[in-house]
Amino acid sequence: MPENPHDYSGLCFMGGPMSVNDPLPWIEQSCALIRTAVAAGIPVIGHCLGGQLMSKALGGEITRNPVKEIGWGNIFGESHAVGKHWLGDLAGQSGNVFHWHGETFSIPNGATRLLSSPDCANQMFALGPHLAMQCHVEMTPDMVARWCEDWTTEVQGAADQPSVQTPEQMANELSSRLPGMRRLSEQLYSVWIRGLTR
Numbered sequence: 001m002p003e004n005p006h007d008y009s010g011l012c013f014m015g016g017p018m019s020v021n022d023p024l025p026w027i028e029q030s031c032a033l034i035r036t037a038v039a040a041g042i043p044v045i046g047h048c049l050g051g052q053l054m055s056k057a058l059g060g061e062i063t064r065n066p067v068k069e070i071g072w073g074n075i076f077g078e079s080h081a082v083g084k085h086w087l088g089d090l091a092g093q094s095g096n097v098f099h100w101h102g103e104t105f106s107i108p109n110g111a112t113r114l115l116s117s118p119d120c121a122n123q124m125f126a127l128g129p130h131l132a133m134q135c136h137v138e139m140t141p142d143m144v145a146r147w148c149e150d151w152t153t154e155v156q157g158a159a160d161q162p163s164v165q166t167p168e169q170m171a172n173e174l175s176s177r178l179p180g181m182r183r184l185s186e187q188l189y190s191v192w193i194r195g196l197t198r
Contacts, residue, residue: 010192042197044131044132051132054130058111076115099117144174
């Protein structure tokens, strides 16, 4: 774990199978690094667990989502000024993203919600140049196929929930859903990259 975010133009935190609430030593180290970077204006971006780390670091809470979200799902983009800045054409519109989570974050004080879904109110938030995502806009076909290998373990006790797709459903919807999500990811990453100072 790097100690000094000033050595970097920005910090990116990815997902993982653990919970931010687990007693793992690197979680508080990650949160401290995020707080230092945010205070210094060094852009931070987080995906799923990474977004949860950002929320916790900034005073939010991580709790169990009412249902698990696994697979492709609809989202709605906020139409306020911050939403338009980050989401571009998706602001005020519906779209789709890939989900793989059972917990969710709250929106920290001072941050702005950008996306919501029918089964998870807080899918994304921004705070200045920092972006936290509950959803997975980074997915590729190979990643979807690989994650589906763990589907049985991941959805234990929740396979019959409407928010959980089967591997077959995910594969069948890949070609129709991926292009829209790719446009969203390019929009989000382009805005975040513009915030890098060096």
